[in-house]
Amino acid sequence: MTNKNGSGGKTPQIVGLIICLGVLPLLYGTTGCSSAKPNGYAESYNPSPPSLVGPTGPEGPSGPAGATGPVGATGAPGAGIAGPAGAPGPAGPIGAQGQVGLTGVQGASVAGPAGDQGPAGPAGVQGAVGARGAAGSVAVGPAGAVGPVGPVGARGIAGDTGAQGASVVGSVGPVGPTGAAGAQGIAGDTGAQGATVVGPKGPTGPAGLAGTQA
DSSP states (O other), rough: OOOHHHHHHHHHHHHHHHHHHHHHHHHHHHHHHHHHEEEEEEEEOOOOOOOOOOOOOOOOOOOOOOOOOOOOOOOOOOOOOOOOOOOOOOOOOOOOOOOOOOOOOOOOOOOOOOOOOOOOOOOOOOOOOOOOOOOOOOOOOOOOOOOOHHHOOOOOOOOOOOOOOOOOOOOOOOOOOOOOOOOOOOOOOOOOOOOOOOOOOOOOOOOOOOOOOO
């Protein structure tokens, strides 16, 4: 309680000291100009041009800080009366989730010796076969150039003649219809007459029967 009251008393004194130090140069410049004017008029009676106020001079150094006043006595604590607890208010909305922090540096890991291998467990149930995937596109490249024809190989040995197979004569088929008479051809030229050949006379035949008399 003593420290709080001490700092509260120093603040107004420091602010007042700063204001006084800031006003001193202005008061000094005003009194200097007013005191210089009567001396100028006393030395010469000639009229002078109107005076112009020059720019403000540089700010002077700050004066020393004043002594801190005594701290007042702490007042008696007031009587506190606690009323009955009020009904709890409704739950507020859930706040937005904060950003995930950076992953920390991985700690040093110490691997112990490998333990004994446990017994193999039973084989699991085989899962269902997945659906057949879509067939990929087949890319056929251009046909290559035809290579040169190789040399003719040696002729092989002729094999033995095979046995003659059995011949089967089929039945005679029906006679087809007579075709239409063809056009008569052109008569050929008469051939040359052949040589006449007379043969020997033959024997006389027997006489015939006499006819009936009328």
